[in-house]
Amino acid sequence: MISAPASTLAPNVAPNVASNVAFTFAAIAAMLVAAPVLAADAKTAFVSRCGMCHQAGGEGLAGQFPKLAGRAAAIAQAPAGRRYMALVVLGGMAGRIEVEGAALNGVMPGMASLTDAEIAEVLSHVVTLGKPAKAAKPFKAAEIAAVRAGGKATMGDNKELRSQLIAEGVIK
Numbered sequence: 001m002i003s004a005p006a007s008t009l010a011p012n013v014a015p016n017v018a019s020n021v022a023f024t025f026a027a028i029a030a031m032l033v034a035a036p037v038l039a040a041d042a043k044t045a046f047v048s049r050c051g052m053c054h055q056a057g058g059e060g061l062a063g064q065f066p067k068l069a070g071r072a073a074a075i076a077q078a079p080a081g082r083r084y085m086a087l088v089v090l091g092g093m094a095g096r097i098e099v100e101g102a103a104l105n106g107v108m109p110g111m112a113s114l115t116d117a118e119i120a121e122v123l124s125h126v127v128t129l130g131k132p133a134k135a136a137k138p139f140k141a142a143e144i145a146a147v148r149a150g151g152k153a154t155m156g157d158n159k160e161l162r163s164q165l166i167a168e169g170v171i172k
Ligand code: HEC
Pocket: 049, 050, 051, 052, 053, 054, 064, 065, 066, 068, 085, 088, 089, 093, 094, 095, 096, 097, 099, 104, 105, 106, 107, 108, 109, 111, 122, 123, 126, 159, 162, 171
């Protein structure tokens, strides 16, 4: 017997294959989107989102990535410092800064595609790093949403804001 001509099979088979493939891609895309939410905890989120630069414990890398451990909680005591931290994650920062007397000239990309809840989660973790002398309040998604709604700050804006906050004693 000669097998059925392709033309009789194709109309039935092709749409199924196509829809299965589409389903698989949709499922993978959904898993990727869900992954940060399913991250075991805030530490995992910090390590995967920020740790490649700031290092897993937020200890930083001299000359390249600022140390956050033991510093972030102090910045987050003041509302202006909290706003600055959210702005940096949303818009990034670039240019020469000084951290504990040592200069560094780096680029942090903005991560505005993270949700307010994801940013709140990582920043809440950041302020616990390095056994801070004074604990800072965790960040809430609504707090990040308010900063985001306030408008976009560029990398340069954030560096200027940093200098201003140093002058005001918010960042040491
Ligand atoms: C690609 C590397 C990179 C990644 C990823 C990154 N950062 Fe940064 N971050 C930097 C650099 C570099 C600076 C300093 C920029 C400069 O020199 O102007 C910085 C600055 C900061 C500052 C300001 C520190 C200060 O002393 O004023 C905070 C807060 C911060 N990052 C938090 C985060 C958080 C939270 C994440 C993850 C959501 C993150 N960063 C991801 C490289 C990175």
